[in-house]
Amino acid sequence: MKLPLSPPRWADQLLEWFCAPHLLEEVQGDLYERFQRRIVLYGEKSARQQYVWDVLSFLRPFALKRKSENLTSPFLFSHGMLKNYLKIALRNLQRQKLYAVINILGLSVGLACCLTIFLFIQDELRYDTFHEKADRVYRLVNDRTSEGRVNHMARTPPPFGPTLKAQFPEVEQSVRIFSFSEPLVTHETNRFREKGFILADSTIFDVFTLPLVRGNKSEALRGQGTLVISETVARRYFGNEDPLNKILTVDGNLKFRVTGVMKDLPSHSHLELSCIGSFSTMRDIFSDYDRMESWGWQQFYTYVLLAPGANPDQLEAKIPGMLNQFAKDQLDKSGMSYKTSLQPLLDIYLHSAELEYDIAKKGNIRYVYAFAIVALFTLLIACFNFMNLSTARSMQRAKEVGLRKTIGAERSQLIGQFLGESMVFTTLAMVLAVLLTAGVLPLFNNWAGKSLSLLDAMSVRLFAQIIATMLVVGLLAGIYPAFFLSAFQPIKVLKGSLESKAKGGYGLRKTLVVVQFAVSTALIIGAGIVYTQLNYIQQKNLGFNKEQLIILPFANESMQQDFQVIKDELLQNPNIIAATASYGLPGGAFAGDGVKVPGKAEDIGINMFLIDHDYIPTLDIKLVAGRNFSTKYGTDEEEAYIVNEATVKSFGWRSPQEALGKELLWNKWAPSNPADTIKRGKVIGVVKDFHYKSLHHKIEPLVLHIHKPAYYAMVARVRPENVAAALEFLKLKWQERAPEWLFEYELLDQQFARFYENEQIFRNLFVLFTSLSIFIACMGLLGLATFMAQQRTKEIGIRKVMGASIAGIIVLLSKDFLKLVLVGIVIATPLAWYFMNEWLQSFSYRIDVEWWMFLLAGLLAIGIALLTVSFQSIKAAVMNPVDSLRGE
Amino acid sequence: MERNYLGEFEELVLLTVAVLHDSAYGVAIAEEIEKQTGRQVTISAVHAALHRLEEKGMLQSRLGEATAERGGRRKRLFFLLAQGSQALQTIRDTRNRLWDSISPQVLPAFSI
Numbered sequence A: 001m002k003l004p005l006s007p008p009r010w011a012d013q014l015l016e017w018f019c020a021p022h023l024l025e026e027v028q029g030d031l032y033e034r035f036q037r038r039i040v041l042y043g044e045k046s047a048r049q050q051y052v053w054d055v056l057s058f059l060r061p062f063a064l065k066r067k068s069e070n071l072t073s074p075f076l077f078s079h080g081m082l083k084n085y086l087k088i089a090l091r092n093l094q095r096q097k098l099y100a101v102i103n104i105l106g107l108s109v110g111l112a113c114c115l116t117i118f119l120f121i122q123d124e125l126r127y128d129t130f131h132e133k134a135d136r137v138y139r140l141v142n143d144r145t146s147e148g149r150v151n152h153m154a155r156t157p158p159p160f161g162p163t164l165k166a167q168f169p170e171v172e173q174s175v176r177i178f179s180f181s182e183p184l185v186t187h188e189t190n191r192f193r194e195k196g197f198i199l200a201d202s203t204i205f206d207v208f209t210l211p212l213v214r215g216n217k218s219e220a221l222r223g224q225g226t227l228v229i230s231e232t233v234a235r236r237y238f239g240n241e242d243p244l245n246k247i248l249t250v251d252g253n254l255k256f257r258v259t260g261v262m263k264d265l266p267s268h269s270h271l272e273l274s275c276i277g278s279f280s281t282m283r284d285i286f287s288d289y290d291r292m293e294s295w296g297w298q299q300f301y302t303y304v305l306l307a308p309g310a311n312p313d314q315l316e317a318k319i320p321g322m323l324n325q326f327a328k329d330q331l332d333k334s335g336m337s338y339k340t341s342l343q344p345l346l347d348i349y350l351h352s353a354e355l356e357y358d359i360a361k362k363g364n365i366r367y368v369y370a371f372a373i374v375a376l377f378t379l380l381i382a383c384f385n386f387m388n389l390s391t392a393r394s395m396q397r398a399k400e401v402g403l404r405k406t407i408g409a410e411r412s413q414l415i416g417q418f419l420g421e422s423m424v425f426t427t428l429a430m431v432l433a434v435l436l437t438a439g440v441l442p443l444f445n446n447w448a449g450k451s452l453s454l455l456d457a458m459s460v461r462l463f464a465q466i467i468a469t470m471l472v473v474g475l476l477a478g479i480y481p482a483f484f485l486s487a488f489q490p491i492k493v494l495k496g497s498l499e500s501k502a503k504g505g506y507g508l509r510k511t512l513v514v515v516q517f518a519v520s521t522a523l524i525i526g527a528g529i530v531y532t533q534l535n536y537i538q539q540k541n542l543g544f545n546k547e548q549l550i551i552l553p554f555a556n557e558s559m560q561q562d563f564q565v566i567k568d569e570l571l572q573n574p575n576i577i578a579a580t581a582s583y584g585l586p587g588g589a590f591a592g593d594g595v596k597v598p599g600k601a602e603d604i605g606i607n608m609f610l611i612d613h614d615y616i617p618t619l620d621i622k623l624v625a626g627r628n629f630s631t632k633y634g635t636d637e638e639e640a641y642i643v644n645e646a647t648v649k650s651f652g653w654r655s656p657q658e659a660l661g662k663e664l665l666w667n668k669w670a671p672s673n674p675a676d677t678i679k680r681g682k683v684i685g686v687v688k689d690f691h692y693k694s695l696h697h698k699i700e701p702l703v704l705h706i707h708k709p710a711y712y713a714m715v716a717r718v719r720p721e722n723v724a725a726a727l728e729f730l731k732l733k734w735q736e737r738a739p740e741w742l743f744e745y746e747l748l749d750q751q752f753a754r755f756y757e758n759e760q761i762f763r764n765l766f767v768l769f770t771s772l773s774i775f776i777a778c779m780g781l782l783g784l785a786t787f788m789a790q791q792r793t794k795e796i797g798i799r800k801v802m803g804a805s806i807a808g809i810i811v812l813l814s815k816d817f818l819k820l821v822l823v824g825i826v827i828a829t830p831l832a833w834y835f836m837n838e839w840l841q842s843f844s845y846r847i848d849v850e851w852w853m854f855l856l857a858g859l860l861a862i863g864i865a866l867l868t869v870s871f872q873s874i875k876a877a878v879m880n881p882v883d884s885l886r887g888e
Numbered sequence B: 001m002e003r004n005y006l007g008e009f010e011e012l013v014l015l016t017v018a019v020l021h022d023s024a025y026g027v028a029i030a031e032e033i034e035k036q037t038g039r040q041v042t043i044s045a046v047h048a049a050l051h052r053l054e055e056k057g058m059l060q061s062r063l064g065e066a067t068a069e070r071g072g073r074r075k076r077l078f079f080l081l082a083q084g085s086q087a088l089q090t091i092r093d094t095r096n097r098l099w100d101s102i103s104p105q106v107l108p109a110f111s112i
Helices: A009-018 A021-042 A044-057 A079-095 A097-125 A160-167 A231-238 A279-285 A289-293 A312-326 A328-333 A365-392 A394-407 A411-448 A460-486 A490-495 A499-539 A557-561 A563-572 A615-619 A645-650 A720-737 A748-791 A793-801 A806-840 A851-877 A881-885 B008-023 B026-037 B043-055 B082-100
Strands: A137-146 A149-153 A171-179 A184-187 A190-193 A197-200 A212-214 A226-230 A247-250 A254-262 A275-278 A301-306 A336-344 A549-553 A576-583 A591-595 A604-611 A623-626 A640-644 A663-667 A678-687 A702-706 A713-718 B059-066 B074-080
Touching: A009 A021, A009 A044, A021 A044, A021 B026, A021 B043, A021 B059, A021 B074, A044 B043, A079 A097, A079 A394, A079 A411, A097 A365, A097 A411, A097 A460, A097 A748, A137 A160, A137 A604, A160 A171, A160 A301, A160 A312, A171 A279, A184 A231, A190 A231, A197 A279, A226 A231, A231 A254, A254 A275, A254 A279, A275 A279, A279 A289, A312 A328, A312 A336, A328 A336, A365 A394, A365 A411, A365 A460, A365 A499, A365 A748, A394 A411, A394 A460, A394 A490, A411 A460, A411 A748, A499 A748, A499 A806, A499 A851, A549 A720, A549 A748, A557 A563, A563 A576, A563 A713, A563 A720, A576 A615, A576 A720, A591 A663, A604 A615, A615 A713, A640 A645, A645 A678, A645 A702, A663 A702, A678 A702, A713 A720, A748 A793, A748 A806, A748 A851, A793 A806, A793 A851, A793 A881, A806 A851, B008 B026, B008 B043, B008 B074, B008 B082, B026 B043, B026 B074, B043 B059, B074 B082
Parallel strands: A197 A275, A226 A254, A604 A702, A640 A678
Antiparallel strands: A137 A149, A137 A301, A137 A336, A171 A197, A171 A301, A184 A190, A184 A247, A212 A254, A226 A275, A247 A254, A549 A713, A576 A604, A576 A713, A591 A604, A623 A678, A640 A702, A663 A678, B059 B074
16 A cells, blocks of 8 residues: 655644644644545645645644643542542551551651750750840850960959950950859758859849849949849748848858849759859958959959940950950969950850860750761661662552553652652651650650750741651652652553562662661761770779768868867778868869979969878879878978879979979968968879879879868768768768758769769760661661562572572571671771761870771671561571462 | 624534534534535634534534544544534524514525
8 A cells, every 4th residue: 555645744743843732633633634635636736735724724722722731630639639649558558567667667766866856956055045145245265374284264364354344345244253162051040052152243234134033233233242142042041031131141151141132044054043142242252352453363254245246256366465465474474374265155055065164054066966967867767768668669569650650640640649658657757756755755854964845845836847857858758769669661560570670779778778787887886985985984093092982071160170180080980991181182173273393483383182191091092102291290291292293294303203302382371370471392202193183184283282271071981881871970970060060971983973974964865876776777677678588488488499498598588688787887987987086085085996896886787687687587488488389 | 692602603613513413523524514615614713613612512522533544643523512502503593583584575586
């Protein structure tokens, strides 16, 4: 048959281009039919011409107008389709219970981690935001360099604030704070130790937001001995009585008159303030008020309020000039130099971890970051599970996709369906996660020392954030499976030749498993190193024996003067091995002062323990040269010093032996004879370095010597088996001498442990979240292993029939996964090494990161993975081949 | 009745669909009109009219068989719906009434 002549191609193409697709077939068909008849009637040439005219005549609105979608296929999210999608999703959930549980549980645990950490971080970031001028308030941070050592101090000398305010117009206000360390406050029979007792300039009300309920701000802190107390404190001492003009006695001798009552500070404040005394009360405490002009006495926390729009960096740049002008002589004389910076109020809580001598409540921004990263990783691992299992199970859904496409589903509809499904999963998971969070928050609070509550945090904003997270997670987890599944070609799927396609997703699954295990292994390594380091700190030989040391502050001056008598009385009790009176304890307060070396004009800043004859044996500190103070030598009290090894090194003495006999001079604090204010003495002994500060810091030079007026506490070493009896005895002794006193004691090892509270919390949480992420990763692995075993049921059956051993099959099924886990470990190792080394740098005394830690973590990861996988492998391997092969 | 107003060409097309009964599609309708009226009809005009009539609910359509001369493309076959036949009937009734009310002597004579 002769091929029919065809009309002009260009006209045809034009028609195809402009004509609405739903009309094209009939229109083109009619035109062709007419064309063929016209060839017969009028000849080809004319027919072609008329064809062109006919085509052009179709340039009419009706032919151009595209039909809107909803006329051919049902609306994408029509009621019926949505119902169908939901039904299919739920049926899949029911049919594949294991996967559903893994997916939803994994996601919900991941989300719960995120939610908890989110609440935690939000809480950490809330500090000090309640101050109305928070964005303009800065704290002065002073880095002091002396003797080649740098101390990052939160404290500044007293003239700093006032001078700044006088010199620079951009400083609107400044306030100095002097802190008592938990003094005993009494009113009639009420006696309590008050935390947060400070003296402050009256300008404190201009800088901070501290609303008064009684009294007025301009009057309250005027004159010596005036005091503003918080509502809680007022209730504690005065009950329902009017607290105004009542008298409170501090540490037995200092009298304050209450002139105002302020609202309790919110708990999210870096400063804990319960009582604010007027600054001029300093005159009652320090007889030499000239100290207030000293640029060397770093004892005050100084806050400045900048004028609106003032640039803190510019101000900071001007400070060295100011110091040069006002403080140069004093600083040069004592061989110190300052580098001062302005720390924004809102940064104090999280960014002060490095600062020494700080009363601020502290968090640590590093931990905030670390937790945020861990939370995201956990969620990521859960999302990966979802992706993995969805693509792995694609075979089950492939037929559905094929059928839907054949019936006329568009790809976008299918993508919508699968994304919707992952949203359903995520929604279920989120609901679970919220419940889970609510359930574990009390436990978390306990561990983290927080008081987070889901109910308190509930707000429209949180709700929106939760919904947003749900959308993001649903999208993240669902987008790949959605595109992967919707790309199936119906013809291949329905014919059953999809194997090659499923293999394609296999590459991605491998990658995801590798990432999951890399993250998990890195977390294991991290947790391991954190754990080891903290154990190291707790078990490191501190250079003295910190166990069973009980610290008892003296209740009054007479006790302090009678310390020798008390000590003898205590030692008569068989449960008390040793006792000593001192000012200066490891983990507690000690003096920072200066000594002179003959021949040098300048004071050398140095730490100082003021001790008695029994201090060194009681604490079990080792002497490396010379001898301890002895009552045999009457001169020891007035003419002897003991130093530590760090001092020997710092002073340039070549050996501890050489240090013996060197002369030191010290300005006495409370000279008994006004004519003799200098203690001139020789070094009689050198002690081995012992840790008296936290292990974040290096051991610094220390001088120990006898100075009775400074003693503030008795330290007793008790028999470990009779601690309770010893305490009972001590209580009796103290009450005998000071019946009005609250009997309080502290254990030295606990005091020392408080240095690492933040680290302990960090360790607990790190271990918790690491376990959770490993748990989720393992659930994913379990799902994959189950799936793989199912896929290979027949293969395993045949292998067994052919004589394969159970062990051989377990190896066969496990080795693929093990390879992936191994790759994960290889990737994780350098990353973990880098980050953990960074963390360890914050300790001056730290463990070395060693290869066996990685090996151990790797083995642990492999072990966990193997355990997970083998559960399925063994099940598959011991199956009777008859069952698996019977099917066909 | 405004909505169901039929243009002259539309009326022709509608009538032709009725005439062709089971095989009313674009080309056939055009050719039938050409045959009956002797005037040239563009195919696009027929399509436009059919399209409008379908929208007005007087016609419905389905795709029919394909033929070789159409290049394997299917025809769209049109069928009269009740509303369509009612419209035609109304027109016819109106015309008949008008014819009936014309006195025969008024019409000028013409030859057929």
